[in-house]
Amino acid sequence: MQGANWEYLVGHANYWLFVTLMMTGLYIVVARGNFVKKIIGLNIFQSAVIMLYISMGKVEGGTAPIFPLDGEIDPAITYTNPLPHVLMLTAIVVGIATTSLALALIVRIREEYDTIEEQDIWEAEQEISARERRQYGEVFGEAGK
Amino acid sequence: MSGQVAGDALAGHAAGVVETATAAERALGLADHLPVLVVLVPFLAAPLVVLLGARRLAWPITFAAAFFSLAAALSLLSGVLGGDAISYHIGGWAPPLGIEYRIDAANAFVMVIVSAIAVAILPYARTSIAAEIPARQHVLFHALFLLALAGLLGVAATGDAFNLFVFLEISSLATYVLVAMGAYRDKRALTTAFNYLLMGTTGATFFVIGIGFLYMSTGTLNMADLAQLIAQQPGNRTIHAGFAFIIVGMGLKVAMYPLHLWLPGAYTYAPSAVSAFLAATATKVAVYVLLRFLFTVFGPQYTFEAAELTWVILPLALLAMFAASFIAIFQVNFKKMLAYSSIAQIGYMLLGIAMLSQTALTGAIVHLFNHAITKATLFMVIGAYVLRAGGAFYRDIEGIGRVMPWTSAAGVIGGLSLIGVPGTAGFVSKWLLVQGALEKGWWWMALLVVASSLLAVVYVWKGIETAYLRAPREDVDRREAPLTMLVPIWIMALSTIWFGLSAEWTVGAAGTAAEALMSGASQLLISGGAGH
Numbered sequence: 001m002q003g004a005n006w007e008y009l010v011g012h013a014n015y016w017l018f019v020t021l022m023m024t025g026l027y028i029v030v031a032r033g034n035f036v037k038k039i040i041g042l043n044i045f046q047s048a049v050i051m052l053y054i055s056m057g058k059v060e061g062g063t064a065p066i067f068p069l070d071g072e073i074d075p076a077i078t079y080t081n082p083l084p085h086v087l088m089l090t091a092i093v094v095g096i097a098t099t100s101l102a103l104a105l106i107v108r109i110r111e112e113y114d115t116i117e118e119q120d121i122w123e124a125e126q127e128i129s130a131r132e133r134r135q136y137g138e139v140f141g142e143a144g145k
Numbered sequence: 146m147s148g149q150v151a152g153d154a155l156a157g158h159a160a161g162v163v164e165t166a167t168a169a170e171r172a173l174g175l176a177d178h179l180p181v182l183v184v185l186v187p188f189l190a191a192p193l194v195v196l197l198g199a200r201r202l203a204w205p206i207t208f209a210a211a212f213f214s215l216a217a218a219l220s221l222l223s224g225v226l227g228g229d230a231i232s233y234h235i236g237g238w239a240p241p242l243g244i245e246y247r248i249d250a251a252n253a254f255v256m257v258i259v260s261a262i263a264v265a266i267l268p269y270a271r272t273s274i275a276a277e278i279p280a281r282q283h284v285l286f287h288a289l290f291l292l293a294l295a296g297l298l299g300v301a302a303t304g305d306a307f308n309l310f311v312f313l314e315i316s317s318l319a320t321y322v323l324v325a326m327g328a329y330r331d332k333r334a335l336t337t338a339f340n341y342l343l344m345g346t347t348g349a350t351f352f353v354i355g356i357g358f359l360y361m362s363t364g365t366l367n368m369a370d371l372a373q374l375i376a377q378q379p380g381n382r383t384i385h386a387g388f389a390f391i392i393v394g395m396g397l398k399v400a401m402y403p404l405h406l407w408l409p410g411a412y413t414y415a416p417s418a419v420s421a422f423l424a425a426t427a428t429k430v431a432v433y434v435l436l437r438f439l440f441t442v443f444g445p446q447y448t449f450e451a452a453e454l455t456w457v458i459l460p461l462a463l464l465a466m467f468a469a470s471f472i473a474i475f476q477v478n479f480k481k482m483l484a485y486s487s488i489a490q491i492g493y494m495l496l497g498i499a500m501l502s503q504t505a506l507t508g509a510i511v512h513l514f515n516h517a518i519t520k521a522t523l524f525m526v527i528g529a530y531v532l533r534a535g536g537a538f539y540r541d542i543e544g545i546g547r548v549m550p551w552t553s554a555a556g557v558i559g560g561l562s563l564i565g566v567p568g569t570a571g572f573v574s575k576w577l578l579v580q581g582a583l584e585k586g587w588w589w590m591a592l593l594v595v596a597s598s599l600l601a602v603v604y605v606w607k608g609i610e611t612a613y614l615r616a617p618r619e620d621v622d623r624r625e626a627p628l629t630m631l632v633p634i635w636i637m638a639l640s641t642i643w644f645g646l647s648a649e650w651t652v653g654a655a656g657t658a659a660e661a662l663m664s665g666a667s668q669l670l671i672s673g674g675a676g677h
Contacts, residue, residue, distance in 0.1 A: 022354075029343060042346055049353055056361050084360070087307055091353065094314045098346050101318060105325060105339045112332040121336055128333070136477045136540040 014055035021048035033118040035109065039102045046095045050088045057084035180233035180246040183217040183256060184302050186210050188295035191288045200280065203287040208267045210291060214298060215260035222253035228657055241367035247304030251658035254510065255301040255433045258517050262425040263294050266521065269633040270418035273528045277416045278326055286326065292319035297430045306356045306366045309434065310349060317345045320427060324415040337410035344407045348397030351390045358387030371442050391438055398431035401495060402465035405488045412484035417528025420480065424487055425521040429513050432494050440662035445501060458499035463593060465492030470600035480527050480537040482604055483520065486563060489597065490516045497578055503663055505581025510655035512574035515562070515644060519571055522559035522637040526552055529626035529634065544617030552626045553612050555638035560605035562641045565598050569645040573652065
């Protein structure tokens with residue numbers, strides 16, 4: 001029984017890694033107040049998914065999926081599944097686009113708010129909304145005026 | 146090799162068309178390429194607009210591309226209304242290995258909605274963004290608009306799960322920037338866009354994880370193929386987990402009630418034209434994806450019997466209908482009120498899905514259409530108010546009904562449709578939902594639908610009272626909105642009435658779509674055989 005459990009743990013090593021990375025990334029996105037750190041968390045989260053896909057493509061005993069130049073494929077050779085890898089190329093591109101856009105937004109936020117701390121920005125925005133409520137909210141207090 | 150096509154989706158599309166076109170022996174005409182051209186034309190027009198860089202050319206190119214997509218989508222819809230499906234193989238690679246574009250009544254209908262809204266909003270946007278965005282950004286605005294449009298159309302057109310993710314991200318990334326462009330009026334657009342990006346990316350990544358789990362257990366990404374293979378392994382835990390990831394990920398994009406936090410800010414602080422476009426299309430396409438996965442890929446039986454999803458979605462839908470409507474009542478900003486009302490209206494669509502009957506599902510799909518034109522009308526009206534009165538607060542629009550009678554009248558029509566008054570589009574879909582509830586014997590549900598409409602009466606009345614029963618403010622621009630805005634607004638308002646009075650077309654198309662979805666996988670396989 002003990003042996004079987006050990007096998008289960010080691011046999012799923014890539015999934016443990018994936019789960020840990022994924023939850024670490026997601027936790028950082030939620031728990032960190034600094035916007036740049038949030039983006040780092042998002043990157044870790046996305047990398048975890050890349051790990052999941054890459055490890056999923058592995059075929060036991062398989063080699064790199066590169067066919068010989070002459071195109072004569074030896075059916076005895078086992079190749080690793082290349083499709084997940086290719087999918088992840090696209091996912092990496094998407095990830096880079098997202099990160100660069102997020103960083104650009106952070107620069108603009110810094111210019112407007114002078115901070116990239118969630119708490120400070122939240123307070124600044126609460127102040128703006130409170131002012132708006134004072135300024136515009138009494139519309140329905142004074143009927144027909 | 147096919148993996149390359151699947152993975153490098155964007156390059157694949159461009160190469161695909163050329164490749165099939167040069168295959169002379171297949172002699173495919175332009176019409177046969179419509180399923181891909183409908184996406185490709187706006188997609189290629191976007192870099193063209195940027196490369197030309199001329200502000201005078203940006204708008205005509207954008208409009209022409211959107212118009213082409215509308216024409217193509219309409220022609221596709223007319224081809225599939227009989228209940229068939231069109232299968233298009235990108236680059237001539239046969240599915241399930243190659244990417245397949247599969248057009249049936251459900252997604253052709255969604256493509257018509259998206260492209261029609263784009264065509265209607267573009268003339269309006271020209272005037273609206275001139276006032277809200279600096280001139281040097283106009284070219285980029287149009288390019289982003291095209292990318293968002295192409296992404297949304299691509300999500301609808303594709304029959305490949307991973308390709309869907311790529312298009313989802315194309316449209317989302319464009320949308321984040323479009324929302325952030327509202328920063329020229331209100332700096333909160335930036336933080337809103339940032340939050341939207343965090344939540345949207347998290348949602349999309351959840352979706353990819355789900356797709357990964359499905360691929361792990363089936364070895365395919367083609368939706369029809371997935372449907373067939375999933376049906377063979379009913380007890381597979383990996384597929385269950387994938388299902389959960391996909392629903393939560395899409396729930397974020399749909400703004401399903403507890404996952405809606407990105408929506409109010411995004412709609413409030415985005416430029417008016419962007420709010421109108423987003424409110425009418427982005428969440429609707431996400432609802433379509435949800436439908437596609439619940440019904441086609443997993444099949445109604447899997448979704449609702451194995452996962453008992455009715456009892457998950459139903460409470461959330463009801464919560465959205467009441468809580469979001471309630472919050473909408475207490476807003477001081479008209480635009481934010483509409484945003485919360487959107488969350489409530491998405492609740493109706495989810496309700497139609499959760500009830501799991503032909504009638505209710507038809508109601509949900511019709512509501513998708515009706516709410517798109519209703520909300521487009523209202524957000525465009527608000528945009529006209531912002532142009533003249535300078536803001537979207539109730540305070541800014543006091544008495545504006547007398548200053549801008551035409552704009553306000555269109556707003557009233559939109560408001561009535563939002564409530565679901567007979568004679569407007571909103572009535573048709575709510576009627577179908579009530580009918581669906583009664584068919585199931587859920588009279589309490591029918592009452593709840595009516596009760597939540599009463600909340601809509603309250604917030605719509607608040608707007609009407611402010612606009613009509615108060616003295617106009619002295620310090621505002623006392624002119625009617627310019628014709629370039631007024632005409633699109635009225636086209637939308639009149640179509641709200643038109644589709645309220647003659648509902649055969651919408652209900653018919655939605656009925657065919659619902660039928661195809663309800664019969665699920667089996668239907669797909671029959672028509673899929675013909676496509677190969």
